[in-house]
Amino acid sequence: MPATTAAATTATADVIVIGAGVHGASLAFHLAERGARVIVVERSAVAAGATGRSSGLVRMHYHLLAETRLAWASFPYFRDWAARVGGECGFTRTGFLWMEPADGEARLRANVAAHRALGIETSVVGADDIRRIAPALAVVDGEVAAYEPESGYADPSGTAAGFMRAARDRGATLVRGAAVTAIPVSGGRVTGVETTQGAYAAPVVVDAAGGWAARIAALVGLEIPVTVWRHDTGYVGVPATVARPLPVVIDNPNAQYLRPEGAGLALVGLEDENGLDGDPDRDTADAEPGFAERVTERVIRRVPGLADGTFQSAHSGQDGITPDQRPILGRAGPDGFHLDCGHSGTGFKTAPAVGLGMAELILDGAARSVDLSPFRLERFAEGRPLVGEHGEMPIWR
Ligand SMILES: Cc1cc2nc3c(=O)[nH]c(=O)nc-3n(C[C@H](O)[C@H](O)[C@H](O)COP(=O)(O)OP(=O)(O)OC[C@H]3O[C@@H](n4cnc5c(N)ncnc54)[C@H](O)[C@@H]3O)c2cc1C
Known part of the structure; x- marks a missing residue:
């Protein structure tokens, strides 16, 4: 897609995260904890999407071990929230x-x-x-x-707000009421976002837009099954x-x-x-x-x-849902563009570990603490949707 120049750039960051649900907030926290400069652009307010309506169940039982691993790596955050993040998550x-x-x-x-x-x-x-x-x-x-x-169970809005507050304490910027309208690409790489409140520049942009994720991906010409x-x-x-x-x-x-x-x-x-x-x-x-x-x-x-x-x-x-009811995590589309979406009605409890892994992927080139590779976008085009190791029963039917 050609670059557009609708608004003057007002701020520059290492990473722009689109969406201040629990996933965008968790990613912002983990990036800021590592010293990255982060801007979160949110069209409404923190937890205005799926997160604010979530039932907040925190459990480890899944049919797919890769999801259990994410939930298990997330659990210590909920249990030890005050020490790990600060404040309360209502666990x-x-x-x-x-x-x-x-x-x-x-x-x-x-x-x-x-x-x-x-x-x-x-x-x-x-x-x-x-x-x-x-x-x-x-x-x-x-x-x-x-x-x-x-x-x-935990308090999903409180969890997102807690991550966002801790991210801001570590230098992240949250721009509320800023809907992303374009994602300029130059030389095959994203250069930032244009929003209803102006433009922001960064070489990395993350789509954490929940039920709106396919619309965001379409801004870089990427079709995703969300x-x-x-x-x-x-x-x-x-x-x-x-x-x-x-x-x-x-x-x-x-x-x-x-x-x-x-x-x-x-x-x-x-x-x-x-x-x-x-x-x-x-x-x-x-x-x-x-x-x-x-x-x-x-x-x-x-x-x-x-x-x-x-x-x-x-x-x-x-919430955004995918055909196998599992998230899409990782790089896709033009250089610098990343997906953290498609959480399919079960993504609250995994947000801490997904944010940790996505931050590692962005800053180090690979997720070390958790394995995000099963959740790559390509599985759908390859006809290899994720299936539980011991049989499948999709939770939503
Ligand atoms: C009713 C319900 C119950 C659930 N219960 C559970 C449960 O018990 N346990 C569990 O683990 N999971 C549960 N889930 C799933 C879980 O809540 C979601 O997977 C998770 O909250 C998704 O978070 P998110 O940050 O990806 O998306 P969201 O919370 O939807 O955040 C996306 C954000 O992107 C913003 N946005 C959209 N478009 C733009 C744009 N153009 N520019 C800027 N910002 C934009 C939105 O305003 C929104 O704030 C439930 C979901 C629902 C709906």
Whole structure:
């Protein structure tokens, strides 16, 4: 694409990050920690996209070991946030259950064995153990779960804001209300961005624009398979009669997940009937019509005591999703252009390690601390989408 000169350059950096969601903020933190000059350009405000709507689950269980490795490398940040980043990220250790029907046991056992080999505290538990761990749950004999006692949830907006604040403390600049409108390229290399608040120059530009990532990539003539995934979540009042503790639960047999929110609420999301291919600019203030009834009926199947609960509120959120529901990370398109996007509705918990690895890739030429290579863009053109080692069950269906 030819360079454009719509606005005078007002600032220069080593790296420009587009988007101040949890991924852009994490990357800015890790770059600034290494002494790089960073400008984050954000069309709205910190956590205005998927991050601000995220359910914040922090767990290690995935079907693909490369994702588990990212979650596992991220976990110490959540657990030791004050020491590592400073301030609070709202991590709450509740324990986590990944539930499967009886016919999912072989895959569950194989995944748990692989996770244990990484050092993760996780084990396979049967129906009686699940009832003991979470007495409020109705459990069918034969159902099994991976149990991670150290996992839980965190505050996604607080996490992004914390990373961004720590990045700014280390010299990064955040420009709010600056929508990127062009990415000039000269001699095959990006030279910066043009925004609604002027132009910024840098030899490296990172697309961390969530549901808008394909639009950003198109500015350098790059087509990426990132579409928009829409997901409703609701808050349900949990009566005192419902037995505690209530851990974080991914309830695959019922295609839902839930977690406590403070003492008196549960947050519930459904794995099925999430919208695909919408406009990233759509309003997310409201859930789809009928969501309150669907989510209430579903959660009562697993937590019968919520029949006495109350429906409180619901809203929607949108993230970028790829065909294999895994992110795209690394260089692509003109020299200097990088992708950190397509996090497919599960990218909150991996943001610390992805930011670390992307910073190493940009500054050192390769990610050393984590392996980002499975997530390269080329896998789609090569017809080699990522698939779980022991079988696949896409979380969103
Ligand atoms: C409802 C919901 C629940 C979720 N629950 C979980 C969960 O429990 N656990 C988990 O791990 N993950 C979860 N996720 C996924 C996770 O939240 C996302 O993968 C993650 O927040 C994505 O972060 P991001 O920084 O890539 O994108 P975003 O947070 O969307 O940030 C992208 C930013 O780019 C900005 N931007 C866009 N276009 C431009 C432009 N032209 N110029 C400048 N800025 C621009 C946007 O304003 C936005 O702030 C959930 C997602 C949703 C929607």
